Amino acid sequence: MIQFPPIPVEHCVSSRLAEVDFNQLEFGKYMSDHMLVCHYSGKEWKTPAIVPYGPITMQPTALALHYGQSVFEGMKAFKLADGRASIFRIRKHWDRLQRTLARMCMPPVPFDLFEEGLKQLIALDRNWIPSAEGSSLYIRPLVFATEDRFGVKVSDEYMFIIMTGPVPPFYPRPLRVKVEDTYSRACKGGTGAAKCAGNYGGAFYATQLAREQGFDQVLWTDLSPELHIEESGTMNVFFVIGDKVVTPPLSETILEGVTRDSVLTLCGKLGIEVEQRPIPAMELLRAHRDGTLREAFGTGTAAVTAPICAIGVREATIELPDYSEDAVCKRLFRAMSDIQRGKAPDTEGWLTTV
Numbered sequence: 001m002i003q004f005p006p007i008p009v010e011h012c013v014s015s016r017l018a019e020v021d022f023n024q025l026e027f028g029k030y031m032s033d034h035m036l037v038c039h040y041s042g043k044e045w046k047t048p049a050i051v052p053y054g055p056i057t058m059q060p061t062a063l064a065l066h067y068g069q070s071v072f073e074g075m076k077a078f079k080l081a082d083g084r085a086s087i088f089r090i091r092k093h094w095d096r097l098q099r100t101l102a103r104m105c106m107p108p109v110p111f112d113l114f115e116e117g118l119k120q121l122i123a124l125d126r127n128w129i130p131s132a133e134g135s136s137l138y139i140r141p142l143v144f145a146t147e148d149r150f151g152v153k154v155s156d157e158y159m160f161i162i163m164t165g166p167v168p169p170f171y172p173r174p175l176r177v178k179v180e181d182t183y184s185r186a187c188k189g190g191t192g193a194a195k196c197a198g199n200y201g202g203a204f205y206a207t208q209l210a211r212e213q214g215f216d217q218v219l220w221t222d223l224s225p226e227l228h229i230e231e232s233g234t235m236n237v238f239f240v241i242g243d244k245v246v247t248p249p250l251s252e253t254i255l256e257g258v259t260r261d262s263v264l265t266l267c268g269k270l271g272i273e274v275e276q277r278p279i280p281a282m283e284l285l286r287a288h289r290d291g292t293l294r295e296a297f298g299t300g301t302a303a304v305t306a307p308i309c310a311i312g313v314r315e316a317t318i319e320l321p322d323y324s325e326d327a328v329c330k331r332l333f334r335a336m337s338d339i340q341r342g343k344a345p346d347t348e349g350w351l352t353t354v
């Protein structure tokens with residue numbers, strides 16, 4: 001096997017670690033000392049470098065700012081009992097990044113660069129991984145177009161950055177979600193399955209309206225008369241109906257969550273039956289009336305599973321009972337967290353240890 005060469009490191013002059021109160025972390029507030037930066041031009045990725053985290057320079061004409069070639073990933077690393085770090089499902093995140101990049105006419109990032117970039121960066125900033133139960137190091141890989149010109153075109157130049165930062169345990173209070181019947185996050189033939197920046201910008205407005213109506217998030221639908229459920233905000237969505245876990249099948253309007261995939265695998269291991277099929281909003285109302293709708297929850301890297309306590313469907317609101325520790329969403333949360341933190345065997349080979 002060819003060894004990826006050590007990435008050149010420019011160390012920060014003084015670490016900012018001492019400025020961080022690890023008992024008062026907030027999601028997205030602190031960035032670790034270093035970041036990985038790699039430039040693409042002349043049809044190739046140049047030598048990457050690990051440099052102090054800080055401002056970057058680019059021209060105001062950088063194409064990403066105008067025409068939206070900007071994509072990202074969201075991943076996590078955890079501190080293991082022996083002090084080493086485990087990075088969760090590198091290959092799966094890379095796979096998705098490749099599909100996203102291809103959809104946006106952006107050049108693929110070689111797997112070696114992605115994996116070694118992550119490993120070397122996280123090994124260097126290992127002390128930034130919080131050790132408190134439930135906390136982790138959030139990792140944000142980002143690729144965007146940097147070519148400077150006015151014309152509408154596919155950029156010939158890009159920047160790939162990996163930055164990280166410590167985040168606290170994410171135990172969201174149960175969410176109130178509103179079935180969206182006016183706005184769309186993704187459409188047939190669109191970019192919904194790609195993790196691109198524009199999908200987020202386009203989703204804020206509907207979410208803001210839902211907040212004004214007393215909800216936390218929208219439950220995106222296909223806007224068909226049946227209002228088939230797609231996702232919950234920026235998470236995939238699952239329901240427990242009767243004794244089955246039900247989630248919409250992947251499609252071009254659904255982002256393929258790594259957590260979604262992991263949760264499906266864990267359902268198999270826990271002996272929980274799963275159905276991937278279209279879910280009309282009416283079915284949720286009916287199941288609630290019949291008493292068979294037991295749980296609703298979102299899945300994503302930040303929260304793992306995020307319980308949903310209320311679902312607004314047009315004029316009706318479904319209120320779900322509180323979740324006990326035996327609830328499927330709680331069991332899945334524990335099963336995932338145990339693997340991520342090395343407390344349960346990593347039978348699927350999801351962890352990379354550095």
Ligand SMILES: *Cc1c(COP(=O)(O)O)cnc(C)c1O
Pocket residue numbers: 074195231233234235236255256257258259260299300301302
């Ligand atoms: C990132 C994302 C998810 C969740 O993906 P994970 O890999 O599980 O974090 C779900 N939906 C959307 C729209 C997303 O951008």
